[in-house]
Amino acid sequence: MATKEYDASKLQAFGDAAAGHEGVLSDASGSVVVKPCTASEIAFYESLSSHPDLAIHLPTFMGQLSFSADQATATEAVESGTIETADGTIERLHGKKLSTDLHIVLESITHGFKKPNVLDLKLGAQLWDDAAKPEKRARLDAVSQETTSGSLGFRIAGMRTYKGASAPNVPEDLKDFVQVDTEDGYWVYNKMYGRKFSTEDIHNGFTSYIFPGENTEAELDRAREILAYFLGEVKDIQEVIESKESRMYSASILLVYEGDVDEYANTKQKLRSAHPDDEDGDEETILPKLAEVRMIDFAHATWTPGQGPDENALQGMRSTAKILKELLDKTQD
Structure with a gap:
């Protein structure tokens, strides 16, 4: 280098x-x-x-x-x-x-979006690696037991949703979990937001992410498309991890989509009109994005030959895919 x-x-x-x-x-x-x-x-x-x-x-x-x-x-x-x-x-x-x-x-996964809506899902019921000290293990085990990390193998670690040029006031029941970015029109959810959910109501967190606005027809159409895309990508990542012998403690899946409904529609039109095979020599042109899914955070990731796939992370991926599928089915009813 x-x-x-x-x-x-x-x-x-x-x-x-x-x-x-x-x-x-x-x-x-x-x-x-x-x-x-x-x-x-x-x-x-x-x-x-x-x-x-x-x-x-x-x-x-x-x-x-x-x-x-x-x-x-x-x-x-x-x-x-x-x-x-x-x-x-x-x-x-x-x-x-x-x-x-x-x-x-x-x-940067959010590059190419005008108003990226971002959801960070922390994977695993066990959140510490073998090098963690006993006090850290105890602290993270407590977090896991008290949240959906323990029951579903993931929890919502953070979230940002675009609410428009004049973001609405945060309701009383969310004031401990949400800050309003008035300049950019976002609600920014802190790490404690994801810790308040149980297995029974975790769908509400996903719903707040997928449907941050007024549930107009345009937003419902967008929800169907991004849910189908997210589901396919998460299942693709799951398939790859099932084929690897690794341990990825405290890794995340990052879900991103265009939060501005009008920009989402404009981007769809631009992508339809784009011709990727054109050789115009302009390598700096960056096409806008509709949605993106990536794995991130590998401070505690290692390859483990002979130890089989990372079932700790895979549990969270399978739970995520199940919830995305259920939400997608609802949008198609």
Whole structure:
């Protein structure tokens, strides 16, 4: 890998994250994310060259970034290309200090959407790996037992839904779980939101994500299309993981779709009119997106030859697919 120096002060806070650690940054275009990581997560991404069937379901790995102590410069190890950054200063999400100087550079899954609606599903009933200390195991086991992580193998870790230019007020029963981003028109659901659900009412969380507006005919049509797409993608990921011998503790499935109903319709028209075989030489053209599904968060992911598939993560995928199928069936009644 080649090494190149960059001015880290020209990175900026990444605003589309639904969950995860603080300190996630982005470049000017929003096409990449730069997030704190461990060496093991970088090693996992580097190993994906031997697993192309899984790699297509993960964000594209761009390389790694190490910040100097004063955060003034950065050293990026990249296989090819460069990252264009914006003018400005480093902004840390919620003002929290970065806990590591090592960062991974990944494709931003929300790039290409005008108003991405994002749902982060944390996989697994067991949320700790073998290196976790007893106190961490006990804490995460308690979270699992008290949430749908234990019963379904996943829980909602975070969510963002576009509510329109003038986002409505949050009802009393959600005020502990939702913040209103009045500038961008979003409701931003915190990690405690997903912890309030049980096996019996988890559908309500998905319904709030899939139907964030007034249930107009256009929104119902969009719901049918994205549910069918989400279901197909989750089942494809499940099939790949069933064929691997791995353990991916605390990994997530990220679901994204275009939250602006008018933009969704416009994007469908643009995609119908696009001709991917045209050779116009413009490699910078980025087509808009309707929906996307990827696996993310591999700080505790390893290959485990001889130990069979990761049933811990697979339970959550199967539960997710079941709920998506039930919601899709309802939209078709």
